[in-house]
Amino acid sequence: xxxxxxxxxxxxxxxxxxxxxxxxxxxxxxxxxxxxxxxxxxxxxxxxxxxxxxxxxxxxxxxxxxxxxxxxxxxxxxxxxxxxxxxxxxxxxxxxxxxxxxxxxxxxxxxxxxxxxxxxxxxxxxxxxxxxxxxxxxxxxxxxx
Numbered sequence: 001x002x003x004x005x006x007x008x009x010x011x012x013x014x015x016x017x018x019x020x021x022x023x024x025x026x027x028x029x030x031x032x033x034x035x036x037x038x039x040x041x042x043x044x045x046x047x048x049x050x051x052x053x054x055x056x057x058x059x060x061x062x063x064x065x066x067x068x069x070x071x072x073x074x075x076x077x078x079x080x081x082x083x084x085x086x087x088x089x090x091x092x093x094x095x096x097x098x099x100x101x102x103x104x105x106x107x108x109x110x111x112x113x114x115x116x117x118x119x120x121x122x123x124x125x126x127x128x129x130x131x132x133x134x135x136x137x138x139x140x141x142x143x144x145x
Contacts, residue, residue, distance in 0.1 A: 016134060023127040030120040037113045044106045051095050051102070054079060 054062075058079050063071040081098050082090040093101070 016130075019130060020127070023123060023130070026123050027120060027127070030116055030123065034113060034116045034120065037109055037116060041106055041109045041113070044102055044109065048099055048102045048106070051081075051099055055095055 054076065057076050060076055061073055062076050064074045066072050079095055080092045081095065083093045083098055083101065085091055
């Protein structure tokens, strides 16, 4: 069975719309992931700065968070911190050692951010190339008429 040119053209347009939609979804997902990673970096940097304030504060009163936006006044008994190493396991670490861990985590997040940015640029490039190809085909069709 031979397809009519008009029907083939409609199928091509549907395929193009589908591909454009897929690229758009990929870019949106990458943007959301990138935003989450950037938020993680901001939080880790804030934590790093907060640890600086604890140095030399043994015996002083501090506000400690106990939940979302809820703090309790407490006294800092020790400058050793309980650090979650995964699977609900905690180890004691000094403030400088904890800061090293945080810096490593920030570095890993920066690497993920770089990878996501690269993927987003690649996807955008593919999208732009596809649009240019479509425009070129339309120009050729216009000249043939």
